[in-house]
Amino acid sequence: MRKEGHHYGLHRVVEPAGVLPQPAWKLDATPEIWENELLIDVERLNIDSASFQQLKTEAEGDPERIKRRIVEIVKERGKMHNPVTGSGGMLIGTVAEVGSAFPDHTLAPGAKIASLVSLTLTPLWLEDVRELSLETGQLKVTGKAVLFASAPYAVLPSDMPEPVALAALDVCGAPAQTARLVQPTDTVVIMGAGGKSGLLSLYQAWKKAGQQGCVIALEANPEACRRIEAMGLAHHVVCLDATDPLQVLETVSTLTRGRLADVTINCVNVPRSELPAILATQEGGVVVFFSMAVQFTTAALGAEGVGKDVQMMIGNGYVPGHAALALESLRECPALYDWFCQRFSSQIG
Amino acid sequence: MRKEGHHYGLHRVVEPAGVLPQPAWKLDATPEIWENELLIDVERLNIDSASFQQLKTEAEGDPERIKRRIVEIVKERGKMHNPVTGSGGMLIGTVAEVGSAFPDHTLAPGAKIASLVSLTLTPLWLEDVRELSLETGQLKVTGKAVLFASAPYAVLPSDMPEPVALAALDVCGAPAQTARLVQPTDTVVIMGAGGKSGLLSLYQAWKKAGQQGCVIALEANPEACRRIEAMGLAHHVVCLDATDPLQVLETVSTLTRGRLADVTINCVNVPRSELPAILATQEGGVVVFFSMAVQFTTAALGAEGVGKDVQMMIGNGYVPGHAALALESLRECPALYDWFCQRFSSQIG
Numbered sequence: 278m279r280k281e282g283h284h285y286g287l288h289r290v291v292e293p294a295g296v297l298p299q300p301a302w303k304l305d306a307t308p309e310i311w312e313n314e315l316l317i318d319v320e321r322l323n324i325d326s327a328s329f330q331q332l333k334t335e336a337e338g339d340p341e342r343i344k345r346r347i348v349e350i351v352k353e354r355g356k357m358h359n360p361v362t363g364s365g366g367m368l369i370g371t372v373a374e375v376g377s378a379f380p381d382h383t384l385a386p387g388a389k390i391a392s393l394v395s396l397t398l399t400p401l402w403l404e405d406v407r408e409l410s411l412e413t414g415q416l417k418v419t420g421k422a423v424l425f426a427s428a429p430y431a432v433l434p435s436d437m438p439e440p441v442a443l444a445a446l447d448v449c450g451a452p453a454q455t456a457r458l459v460q461p462t463d464t465v466v467i468m469g470a471g472g473k474s475g476l477l478s479l480y481q482a483w484k485k486a487g488q489q490g491c492v493i494a495l496e497a498n499p500e501a502c503r504r505i506e507a508m509g510l511a512h513h514v515v516c517l518d519a520t521d522p523l524q525v526l527e528t529v530s531t532l533t534r535g536r537l538a539d540v541t542i543n544c545v546n547v548p549r550s551e552l553p554a555i556l557a558t559q560e561g562g563v564v565v566f567f568s569m570a571v572q573f574t575t576a577a578l579g580a581e582g583v584g585k586d587v588q589m590m591i592g593n594g595y596v597p598g599h600a601a602l603a604l605e606s607l608r609e610c611p612a613l614y615d616w617f618c619q620r621f622s623s624q625i626g
Numbered sequence: 627m628r629k630e631g632h633h634y635g636l637h638r639v640v641e642p643a644g645v646l647p648q649p650a651w652k653l654d655a656t657p658e659i660w661e662n663e664l665l666i667d668v669e670r671l672n673i674d675s676a677s678f679q680q681l682k683t684e685a686e687g688d689p690e691r692i693k694r695r696i697v698e699i700v701k702e703r704g705k706m707h708n709p710v711t712g713s714g715g716m717l718i719g720t721v722a723e724v725g726s727a728f729p730d731h732t733l734a735p736g737a738k739i740a741s742l743v744s745l746t747l748t749p750l751w752l753e754d755v756r757e758l759s760l761e762t763g764q765l766k767v768t769g770k771a772v773l774f775a776s777a778p779y780a781v782l783p784s785d786m787p788e789p790v791a792l793a794a795l796d797v798c799g800a801p802a803q804t805a806r807l808v809q810p811t812d813t814v815v816i817m818g819a820g821g822k823s824g825l826l827s828l829y830q831a832w833k834k835a836g837q838q839g840c841v842i843a844l845e846a847n848p849e850a851c852r853r854i855e856a857m858g859l860a861h862h863v864v865c866l867d868a869t870d871p872l873q874v875l876e877t878v879s880t881l882t883r884g885r886l887a888d889v890t891i892n893c894v895n896v897p898r899s900e901l902p903a904i905l906a907t908q909e910g911g912v913v914v915f916f917s918m919a920v921q922f923t924t925a926a927l928g929a930e931g932v933g934k935d936v937q938m939m940i941g942n943g944y945v946p947g948h949a950a951l952a953l954e955s956l957r958e959c960p961a962l963y964d965w966f967c968q969r970f971s972s973q974i975g
Contacts, residue, residue: 285932287872297871297901299931300924363923397923398931429933450930522646523636552646566922566940573915573922573940574712574746575649581799581943582648582747583634584778591915591922591938594930 281378282311286425289400291355298398298425304355306400308421313378315424317370317390319401321439322347322416323447325366326472326546327569328359329414335361344406347416351403358397364569365396366414367447368422369439380426389439391446392422393429393600413621415440431600437614438622442604445617448474449603451544451567452481453596458540458563459485466529466538466557468519469545470494470511471501473617474567478542480606480613483510493532495519508612519545525553543568551576558587567592630727631660635774638749640704647747647774653704655749657770664733664773665723668752670788671696671745671765672796674715675821675895676918677708678763684710693755696765700752707746713918714745715763716796717771718788729775738788740795741771742778742949762970764789780949786963787971791953794966797823798952800893800916801830802945807889807912808834815878815887815906817868818894819843819860820850822966823916827891829955829962832859842881844868857961868894874902892917900925907936916941 282288288311290296291303298304310316324332324347336342351357358365369391375384384390392399403420410416424430433442451474459465465482469475475496482492494511496502502516513532517524529537537559543550548570555576558564564587566576576589607614631637637660639645640652647653659665673681673696685691700706707714718740724733733739741748752769759765773779782791800823808814814831818824824845831841843860845851851865862881866873878886886908892899897919904925907913913936915925925938956963 285871295870295872296898297928297931299928300898300901363921363927365927394931394933395927397927427932429930521644522634523644549645549649552649569923569926571922572712573920573925574918576922576940577918577943578712578714578744578746579646579648580940581778582646582743583776584743584944585942586944586946587942589940589942591925591929591940593934593936593938594926595933595935597935 278376279309279311281313282425284426286398286427289423299395302354304400306355306402306423308402310374310376310423312376313426314376315372315379315384316374317422317424318373319368319370319418319420319422321369321443322357322396322418323366323368323443324357324414324416325364325569326414327362328364328366330546331359331362333411338411340409340411344409348403348406351401356396356399356401362569363397367392367394367396367443368399369433369443370422373421389433390430391433391443392424393431393446393449394424395594399424413440413444415443415621429595434604437607438618440621441607441617444473444621445477445603445607446600448477449599450592450594450596451542452477452606453599453602454565454592455542456481456485456602457596458565461485461487462489463539464491464533464536466493466495466541468495468541468543468550468554469568470505471496471498472544472546475544476613476616477603477606478544479505479510480610482542491533493529495525495528504616508616519553520547520549522553522556526556529557538562543571546570548572552579555580555583555585555587560586563588563590565590565592627725628658628660630662633775635747635776638772648744651703653749655704655751655772657751659723659725659772661725662727662775663725664721664728666719666739666771666773667722668717668719668750668767668769668771670718670792671706671767672715672717672792673706673763673765674713674918675763676711677713677715679895680708680711682760687760689758689760693758697752697755700750705745705748705750711918712746716741716743716745716792717748718782718792719771722770738782739779740782740792741773742780742795742798743773744943748773762789762793764792764970778944783953786956787967789970790956790966793822793970794826794952794956795949797826798948799943799945800891800941801826801955802948802951803914803941804891805830805834805951806945807914810834810836811838812888813840813882813885815842815844815890817844817890817892817899817903818917819854820845820847821893821895824893825962825965826952826955827893828854828859829959831891840882842878844874844877853965857965868902869896869898871902871905875905878906887911892920895919897921901928904929904932904934904936909935912937912939914939914941
């Protein structure tokens with residue numbers, strides 16, 4: 278085993294020199310660990326929604342072409358870091374080897390874990406890509422991955438199917454930050470409410486805002502809208518295109534009698550949803566952007582352009598306790614759990 | 627005069643349809659106003675720092691090539707919206723015509739104003755580009771611009787040179803947000819402290835944190851570091867490359883005895899300063915990104931990647947009272963005012 282590597286994984290950066298693993302173009306994914314690393318036998322990848330959307334479009338929906346492109350990216354970059362969207366996803370696997378200086382000494386080989394750190398900074402070496410689900414963006418693979426000493430991860434729960442836990446853990450920063458921000462009686466708008474981060478955030482918003490609050494779910498897919506209504510997790514569910522600024526503004530304005538949202542959670546996985554989110558939010562309110570399709574300048578200049586004093590936050594994928602909160606949400610809300618099971622556990626075996 | 631246009635300027639969007647003027651590719655910059663618009667005889671453009679940096683590099687520092695590129699962009703897009711950086715800047719000029727339904731009825735033709743809205747959403751029609759300053763990114767031009775009913779602007783003060791006021795107003799969101807966030811006794815790190823947004827933010831941080839606080843100025847240019855020291859606006863001034871994550875972390879960690887910053891204000895105008903800003907900030911602290919060179923995904927995934935629970939804010943160019951606060955800072959602090967005068971008023975006449 279090689280001597281102790283850098284806490285943040287700098288020793289694995291191939292190019293450009295001096296940057297951290299996330300912004301790096303290429304990592305050294307050699308599947309032999311340094312003293313403070315963890316080696317994982319990778320079983321399943323969960324490609325981030327913005328990235329998978331892009332890969333699907335590029336490959337014209339052909340699963341074999343998507344697989345080939347993923348293998349190509351991982352080979353070229355030493356990590357599954359989509360060069361177009363800049364985003365990654367996460368993985369599950371079995372602990373193969375624990376470095377002697379890895380911070381968590383309770384972890385043992387054989388434990389089933391999920392990485393809670395983006396694939397964009399996880400050294401990954403793929404042997405084989407087997408099944409791919411076009412519906413979920415999950416793949417069954419054989420390969421090795423490395424976790425650095427600084428990387429958060431979660432031991433998988435035994436009371437739910439793995440793909441379900443993986444899907445929830447992939448987006449667990451969003452519901453955790455929603456739970457932290459939303460206050461009782463708040464008006465909350467969830468954009469892209471029908472996806473997994475949208476639904477988990479919706480549940481936390483519903484729970485925190487309470488019956489005196491007002492939770493508005495915006496979602497483009499009519500079928501997803503019907504499901505949200507059936508779950509009973511929102512005061513209003515509206516089927517609309519969240520990239521249309523005027524439609525979003527008019528809808529939220531009408532439903533709130535012109536007050537607009539205290540908190541807007543943006544989980545839309547396509548470009549151009551920045552301004553609609555800003556317009557839906559009241560002066561002094563907060564917008565949290567969780568979508569990897571968000572452009573920094575579009576948000577910054579957009580708010581200035583409409584003269585709107587809103588706090589705009591970059592959704593942080595790490596919040597203490599986020600993994601436990603996401604899994605607990607599934608246990609607390611049977612309708613949510615059923616949706617995750619239907620959506621994720623049947624797709625790939 | 628044409629009938630009342632849209633409050634947010636949608637009636638000027640040429641393509642793509644349905645988006646707001648900021649994200650639009652092209653605006654209709656016809657210099658004839660609608661009822662609720664304002665027409666300006668443009669005198670001076672102030673190109674945003676990230677954009678000007680990019681234009682300078684692309685044109686290999688040749689002022690004539692930069693001018694030609696600016697004329698080209700404005701002709702193609704109907705606005706000075708740099709297609710590479712996505713950023714703009716602002717302008718000053720004289721009110722030429724006030725639409726009958728423009729919200730501010732006190733404004734009269736002949737008043738000298740600065741737009742407080744990005745050039746990326748301001749319809750602009752250039753007749754001539756005259757002088758260009760490579761030092762400041764300001765240009766003297768002849769042309770017309772249009773302000774929408776929703777656009778903030780400021781009447782120029784009579785007690786300071788126009789280029790000085792323009793330079794301060796261009797970045798006035800940063801010091802205003804700094805003033806709002808920094809609390810007495812806070813530890814504050816200002817990255818890119820030697821530029822205009824850096825210096826104005828530094829002044830507000832220094833004022834708000836007080837002597838019990840700790841203000842750390844990071845700046846790459848040694849000459850700028852000496853100037854900051856002479857101004858006496860920081861407890862520590864360190865000359866370093868703010869894109870080097872380890873150097874930034876070690877420096878801030880040493881100066882704060884491992885506590886790190888409560889608030890980090892990032893005003894660095896080159897890429898890859900996201901992670902250094904995150905690393906300089908303590909758990910639970912706040913990072914505000916004001917640079918147009920920031921990548922959303924790099925920040926979001928970077929914080930997750932190092933498992934750091936920091937609030938990351940997209941610097942909003944609009945904060946109520948921001949223009950007055952920036953100009954007042956120059957009046958309050960003679961050293962700051964002198965720097966702005968030396969740097970901006972002598973460059974172009």
